[in-house]
Amino acid sequence: MERFSSPRDLDQARQSAAQSRQGRLTLSLCSGTGCLANRSRPVYEALIAELDKAGAADKVIVKRTGCHGFCERGPILVVYPQEICYLSVQPDDVAEIVAKTVLKGELVDRLLWKQAGKTFTRQSDIPFYSHQTRQVLAHNSLMDPADIDDYIGYDGYAALADVLANRTPQQVIDEIKRADLRGRGGGGFPAGVKWETTRNAADPVKYVIVNGDEGDPGAYMDRSVLEGAPHSVLEGLIIGAYAIGATAGFFYIRQEYPLALTNTLKAIEQAEARGLLGDNILGSPFSFHVKVHQGAGAFVSGESSALVSAIEGRVGEPRLKYIRQSVSGLFGKPTCLNNVETWANVPLIIRNGADWFRATGTEGSKGTKIFSLVGQVEHTGLVEVPMGTTLRQIIYDIGGGIKSGRKFKAVQTGGPSGGCIPEAHLDTPVDFDALTQLGSMMGSGGMIVMDESSCMVDVARYFVEFLKEESCGKCLPCREGIREMVTILNRITQGQGRPGDIAFLEDIAVLLSEAALCGLGTSAANPVISTLRYFRDEYEAHIHAKTCPAGVCKALIAYTIDAERCQGCGACAKQCPTKAITGEKKAAHRIDQKKCVKCGVCLDACPKKYRAVAKVSSVSVVPEAVQTA
Amino acid sequence: MADNITLTIDGHPVSADPSQTVLDAARSAGVAIPTLCHHKDLLPYGGCRLCLVELRQGKRSQLVASCGYYAKAGLEVHTRSPRVLRARKLVLEVLLALMPYSEEIRRLAHENEVTETRYQRTMHYCVLCGLCVRYCDEVKHTNCIGFVGRGVERNVAWVPPDRYDQTCRTCFECMSLCPTGVFPSNFGLAEV
The missing domain is CATH 3.30.70.20 (Alpha-Beta Plaits)
Structure with a gap:
């Protein structure tokens, strides 16, 4: 690989990369983790074989790209320049795609997106995409993450070249400050201010770190950025290092993200070979080296002081940090730590200017934010929207509303330490401050949508249970407080709740938020606090009436058969795994509550025309069930 | 050694060396702050959370572990404010459940009027103070x-x-x- 020794070399490479694209059909196949799980690799192999057979291999470029976002309908194949988007492509479909689209320019109608009676050809016209503003993810569906020249062809490293040739470090910091870029990892701390503090710290040795320890259940924003656009993160990091005056940097990537790790390592290797990283970058006096540190499976290592400890080779546990990392961080040196998405925004701001960045977003939160939209919505996937987009727009316009026509109940944002937001606040614009006011938080961008079939006490229990597993155990409030919260929530969901339990939960919440050592502990009670704030009646129903209004908590529900509706077809009895259902043929059946394990198979087995089986959670049925539990 | 600075602890001016923690400064001024995981020869750890104190700056108020927070000029420290006492009691309630037999913990609980605990009593021989x-x-x-x-x-x-x-x-x-x-x-x- 040729090494660039000046910005001119980079410019030439960009022109030739752009030229090689021209006039050729590009088949861009999503090879993010989601699509790989949906068998994107066999599709790729079929594509290569089929193109070979048709003798069209040299006329088209086949690219395995990062995540396209519409993960639910993967594997996704987009044909450029027309931007024809084929969804749920299987190896069997490939022959038809090559024969029709590649050779004749015709569409394969059955693989196109259809919604509300309309067929969508172009990817960006599909409602899931058309309501988004993809800036950070803009080139994710165009670029091969394993090919630096591809990135260069899309203006990659142009911002770095500009910075090294034309701007002083202070000018770079001023640009980032003027853009008002806030940390995408959750806290929303102004990145420019952090950079400046690190730059101004007395110690001449400074470090920059990419925090890629995304661990929230259901979240994969940083994962997709690292998998699909590792070079934009790396470029952002190098620019940051130049501005801050750092000579070494680290990527902290969790071990559970093998593809992100592979692509990042490859990106670093290629950038070094191209002279974009290492000594005298692009022929300038600036030198900067990067290492990758693999996480070892601890959620708490995403906390900055724990992450720094882990890179130092110690146990990834938070430390007392009354001195900022930007003054004394990694190995006691000034350290600037930003999240993956924050770094990925940096080249965009430098290339397009702070004003361009500020044009999107709200008063206090500029730019866009990536969310992973999951849960009970029609269309799940990775979405990027301007700050200030309302929750309703994200869930209904992009996500297509709640699955199977059920009613919306709550959306959980901010990961396990975030909170649940009810319908009444769906029109809140999503930004750092508005979500915090609602008792939740932006977090790194997880968004789990729940419908009426979710029990909020059970949801809180799930998240607190997760945090119990992930608490490091160093400080007493987090270790013992969370343990006790899990005990209480378990007993409430099992119908053993006691009158003082809500008050006790609230006291533990105070203990955690006031006395815990790190951010994981101080925010650990958020799932409980926010569900108590908006869904207190559900807690009370569990504790006092011993019912689960959503019909989720097994100890508080029962399945019954309506004797008048039951026709004695025996469908339920046949499928019952514990033989709890008895009855004569053509006569009403009965469920023995002592044998019933509440799996719900009978409810599904009962023919729609009879609808004799019902799930109930009321005082009259349940005491018996609770006693047997 | 740097020049001494002055901070206020519970309303009284206290002179301290900037290399001293708030806990050390308070103790040398005769102000008692309970601790379990602190030791003068060891680095600050911040695990037991008993030494929490309140820092006030204008309208802003913050709880910090005094064993790891260094004395600064003009710092306004409160060691027995309602906010501190509430957090301290909640911590002691946990400790009382973990080791009701420990004399030291019983004494601290008694001093802070914690007599009962709602936590499950599980036998522990160690508070993991480190x-x-x-x-x-x-x-x-x-x-x-x-x-x-x-x-x-x-x-x-x-x-x-x-x-x-x-x-x-x-x-x-x-x-x-x-x-x-x-x-x-x-x-x-x-x-x-």
């Missing part, structure tokens, strides 16, 4: 014992297990540090 582990590391540089496990599984253990025979038999210095009074007696039993 004094023994840190002493073994920072003072003796032997690292015979360490923390193993995460969260509620966290425990103090010999790493590797045969370190006890190799080194501990001739040392035992960490035993007197244990704030629970249990570690020494356990050791005694093991020796018999």
Whole structure:
């Protein structure tokens, strides 16, 4: 690989990369983790074989790209320049795609997106995409993450070249400050201010770190950025290092993200070979080296002081940090730590200017934010929207509303330490401050949508249970407080709740938020606090009436058969795994509550025309069930 | 040594060296702050959270672990404000459930009017204050014992297990540090 020794070399490479694209059909196949799980690799192999057979291999470029976002309908194949988007492509479909689209320019109608009676050809016209503003993810569906020249062809490293040739470090910091870029990892701390503090710290040795320890259940924003656009993160990091005056940097990537790790390592290797990283970058006096540190499976290592400890080779546990990392961080040196998405925004701001960045977003939160939209919505996937987009727009316009026509109940944002937001606040614009006011938080961008079939006490229990597993155990409030919260929530969901339990939960919440050592502990009670704030009646129903209004908590529900509706077809009895259902043929059946394990198979087995089986959670049925539990 | 600075603790001006923590400054001025995991020869740890104090700056108020927060000029520290006492009581309620037999914890609970605990009483011989582990590391540089496990599984253990025979038999210095009074007696039993 040729090494660039000046910005001119980079410019030439960009022109030739752009030229090689021209006039050729590009088949861009999503090879993010989601699509790989949906068998994107066999599709790729079929594509290569089929193109070979048709003798069209040299006329088209086949690219395995990062995540396209519409993960639910993967594997996704987009044909450029027309931007024809084929969804749920299987190896069997490939022959038809090559024969029709590649050779004749015709569409394969059955693989196109259809919604509300309309067929969508172009990817960006599909409602899931058309309501988004993809800036950070803009080139994710165009670029091969394993090919630096591809990135260069899309203006990659142009911002770095500009910075090294034309701007002083202070000018770079001023640009980032003027853009008002806030940390995408959750806290929303102004990145420019952090950079400046690190730059101004007395110690001449400074470090920059990419925090890629995304661990929230259901979240994969940083994962997709690292998998699909590792070079934009790396470029952002190098620019940051130049501005801050750092000579070494680290990527902290969790071990559970093998593809992100592979692509990042490859990106670093290629950038070094191209002279974009290492000594005298692009022929300038600036030198900067990067290492990758693999996480070892601890959620708490995403906390900055724990992450720094882990890179130092110690146990990834938070430390007392009354001195900022930007003054004394990694190995006691000034350290600037930003999240993956924050770094990925940096080249965009430098290339397009702070004003361009500020044009999107709200008063206090500029730019866009990536969310992973999951849960009970029609269309799940990775979405990027301007700050200030309302929750309703994200869930209904992009996500297509709640699955199977059920009613919306709550959306959980901010990961396990975030909170649940009810319908009444769906029109809140999503930004750092508005979500915090609602008792939740932006977090790194997880968004789990729940419908009426979710029990909020059970949801809180799930998240607190997760945090119990992930608490490091160093400080007493987090270790013992969370343990006790899990005990209480378990007993409430099992119908053993006691009158003082809500008050006790609230006291533990105070203990955690006031006395815990790190951010994981101080925010650990958020799932409980926010569900108590908006869904207190559900807690009370569990504790006092011993019912689960959503019909989720097994100890508080029962399945019954309506004797008048039951026709004695025996469908339920046949499928019952514990033989709890008895009855004569053509006569009403009965469920023995002592044998019933509440799996719900009978409810599904009962023919729609009879609808004799019902799930109930009321005082009259349940005491018996609770006693047997 | 840098010049002394002045901060206020519970409304009284206190002179301190900037290399002193708020806890040290308070104690040298005769202000009592309870601690379990603090030791003058060891680095600040911040695990027990008993030493929390309130810092006020205008309308802003913040709870910090005084064992790890360094004295600064003009700092306004409160060691017995309602916010501090509430957090301290909640911490002691946990401790009382974990080791109701520890004299030190019973005394602290009594002083802070914590008489009952709602937490499940589970037998614990260790509050994981880390004094023994840190002493073994920072003072003796032997690292015979360490923390193993995460969260509620966290425990103090010999790493590797045969370190006890190799080194501990001739040392035992960490035993007197244990704030629970249990570690020494356990050791005694093991020796018999």
